[in-house]
Amino acid sequence: MTPPTPPRRSVLYVPGSNARALAKAHTLAADAFIFDLEDAVAPDAKATARTNVALALAEADFGGRERVVRVNGLSTPWGLADLRSLAALPSGLVDAVALPKVESPMEVAAVRRVLAAEMPLWCMVETPRGVLAAAEIARAGGVTALVAGTSDLSKDLRVRPHPERLPLLHALSHLVLAARAAGVAVLDGVCLDLDDDAAFERESLQGVALGFDGKTLIHPKTIAAANRLFGPSPEELASAARVVEAGERALAAGLGVVVVDGRLVENLHVEAARRLLAQAAAIAAAGRG
Ligand code: COA
Ligand code: MG
Numbered sequence: 001m002t003p004p005t006p007p008r009r010s011v012l013y014v015p016g017s018n019a020r021a022l023a024k025a026h027t028l029a030a031d032a033f034i035f036d037l038e039d040a041v042a043p044d045a046k047a048t049a050r051t052n053v054a055l056a057l058a059e060a061d062f063g064g065r066e067r068v069v070r071v072n073g074l075s076t077p078w079g080l081a082d083l084r085s086l087a088a089l090p091s092g093l094v095d096a097v098a099l100p101k102v103e104s105p106m107e108v109a110a111v112r113r114v115l116a117a118e119m120p121l122w123c124m125v126e127t128p129r130g131v132l133a134a135a136e137i138a139r140a141g142g143v144t145a146l147v148a149g150t151s152d153l154s155k156d157l158r159v160r161p162h163p164e165r166l167p168l169l170h171a172l173s174h175l176v177l178a179a180r181a182a183g184v185a186v187l188d189g190v191c192l193d194l195d196d197d198a199a200f201e202r203e204s205l206q207g208v209a210l211g212f213d214g215k216t217l218i219h220p221k222t223i224a225a226a227n228r229l230f231g232p233s234p235e236e237l238a239s240a241a242r243v244v245e246a247g248e249r250a251l252a253a254g255l256g257v258v259v260v261d262g263r264l265v266e267n268l269h270v271e272a273a274r275r276l277l278a279q280a281a282a283i284a285a286a287g288r289g
Contacts, residue, residue, distance in 0.1 A: 006282060033068065064286060083114040096122050104133055112141065122146075154167070164206070188204075191218075215230060
């Protein structure tokens with residue numbers, strides 16, 4: 001069994017060009033932050049955003065929460081300068097670099113030639129080619145997470161907004177499949193409905209059901225709901241504890257299967273229950289209960 005990843009229930013995009021948002025980020029209860037130099041930043045604000053993000057990272061204490069910087073792609077006028085500025089930062093300020101619109105493992109390799117080899121990379125999958133190459137991208141050296149970019153993907157697929165994201169389901173499930181096959185994390189795309197809490201909740205529950213580790217967010221007001229929905233619920237934890245306990249009893253008695261709460265429990269269920277308990281322990285250990 002692979003060890004549980006750090007909690008990534010809520011991953012907030014923070015535009016690098018928005019000084020107020022940058023100053024506020026460290027006070028927010030997200031599990032991780034993606035400081036954005038790409039889509040959220042207008043072309044004439046790119047250079048300022050780079051400086052702002054470097055300052056915010058140097059100044060604020062994020063209390064162990066992951067700090068990720070999303071750079072511009074290497075095919076844009078800003079990508080190389082973004083990577084070089086990150087490479088020049090003192091070590092320990094950035095936990096991962098997010099790459100936009102990744103379509104092949106070669107693009108990942110090109111980025112690794114500029115950054116320190118040990119820098120973890122989160123790959124945004126947000127184009128049809130990216131989705132089709134997701135399995136190879138997830139296995140590329142340095143990659144620790146896939147991130148669904150549902151807005152760009154919807155545009156490229158020419159699909160219309162749909163309340164159940166029906167047109168995206170195949171791609172979303174494919175990302176989960178690719179990430180799990182490679183043993184990397186996988187994060188759902190953003191919900192654009194800022195004034196509809198029920199829509200956010202529905203979409204998040206769908207992301208949980210599809211197998212995502214967490215959701216990328218655009219506004220602080222959605223952090224608490226993402227933490228609640230993507231984290232294990234008290235009922236799930238109580239059930240997991242019963243499954244682990246029954247599994248241990250079965251093992252001691254030399255039995256392969258046992259019935260808990262009227263359901264057949266095999267070793268695979270015990271493993272899944274242990275994973276859930278470990279996830280809860282990781283959340284508690286990080287002080288984010
Ligand atoms: N990160 C950190 N703080 C944020 C934030 C974010 N993503 N979005 C809003 N805030 C802050 C605001 O600065 C404001 O702080 P203040 O009380 O100190 O002034 C507070 O939260 C309330 O914000 P609000 O007034 O409701 O929203 P806004 O009009 O300032 O911003 C958006 C709304 C959508 C423009 C903003 O949330 C945003 O830019 N989100 C990220 C978009 C993005 O990154 N897109 C690319 C990836 S999809
Ligand atoms: Mg995008």
